[in-house]
Structures are given as C-alpha cells and as structure tokens.
Amino acid sequence: MARFAARPDVRPRPVVREPLARRVAKMVLRAYARRWHHLSLVGMENVPPHGPALVMSNHSSLLDVLALMAADPFPDTVFVVKASMLDVPIVRNLLLLWHAIPVERHGRDASGIRALLAALRAGRVAALAPEGTRSRTGRLGQINPVLARIAVRAQVPILPVGIAGSFAALPPGAYVPRPVPIHLRVGPLLYLPPDTSAEAAADAIQSAIARLLPPEQRPAG
DSSP: OOOOOOOOOOOOOOOOOHHHHHHHHHHHHHHHHHHHOOOOEOOOOOGSSSSSEEEEEOOTTTTHHHHHHHHHOOSSEEEEGGGGGGGHHHHHHHHHTOOEEEEEEGOOOOOHHHHHHHHHHTTOEEEEESSSSHHHHHHHSOOOOOHHHHHHHHSOOOOEEEEEEEHHHTTTTTTSSSOOEEEEEEOOOOOOOTTHHHHHHHHHHHHHHOOOOOOGGGGGO
C-alpha cells in the first residue's frame, strides 16, 4: 500500500502583506462565527507556516466557506468556488477579497484549473471542496476524480479539513443561519506521489477528511 506523507522539499515564498480590507473582513467573520456558531478550531498545529498548499474540506453548507475564511491564517489564500456563488452580491464581495477562482462543470473548467495551478506555483495556499458539489445530506460524498487528478498534478502538500455543524446551521434551502456550533478539525498534511492514480488519490483524500468528521457526516456504508 502506498504511503502518503508531507512533501519535505517545498520552499517558502517571500512574506506577503495582507490587504487591510481582508484583515477587517476576517475580524468581522471571526466575531460572527465565534458569537453565533461558537466556532472551534482543532489541529491548527498541522497548518504549514506558508504555501504552497492545497486545503481540501467537506462541503455541506454555504457556511463552510465563511468558516474557512474566519479560520484562514494566510494573507493571500485563494478559494476555488462554483461560478454561480459570484452572483450573490455580499458573498461575491467576500470571495473577491479571497481572490476567488470561479469554476464551472464540477472542476472541468480549463481556465479555472490553470488559475489554480498558477496560484500554487506562485507559492500560495488554495482552498477547494474536492467533492465538486455541496452535499445534500450532510455526509461526505465521493471525491471528484477530476479534482483528485488536479491534486496529484499540483504536487503540493494537501491540508485536509473536516467541518462539522455547518449543515445543521444552514442546510440547503435555508436562508437564515441557526445558532448551531461549528467545528473545524485540521488533519496532518498529505502528499500524493506523482504516480498516484486518480482513484487512489480520491480514496486517500476522502479518507483523510472522513477521519476528521463525526460519524454522522462520514461517507455512508
């Protein structure tokens, strides 16, 4: 069985200053998340001190993006998001502060893929939901093979994150967030060797995220 470990030879990039607007946005998001959702973070010692890195988390609620933004320790993380999210005015403003990369068709978007790989080559941290869609049940689904293949191609450490509570706080179809606690658990870095198949990569990514979730959010079966 292949072993998946942190890549040892990733070099740091020059220090980048975080724009004022983004720092203010983080303060507001953290205040909201802590007061309304009692946001908790576990495993932050696993977060690398700098990029490049690929943050991969489960996705079952629109609050997932806000929780990740509130917890984001980096000055210039980019978010890969469904293109339609940029049609929502307030959400659009936040996503633009995080240099959002819009993607269509479950990751089959050549321009979006190029932008993601360029950001990683520049030494930045990028965040995306490897399922390629939002879960309708709250459980972690299958990892999109296209996104798994991109993760292998990128050859940067993967930071798995499990998000619990967001589905109960704002399930699909709801518009007003409920005051339900949200918990983020960060796992150890994962590195996929360049010869990893898309199927093996998808399994490794799903397993890494599933270990960070409560039983009711893990894949069924």
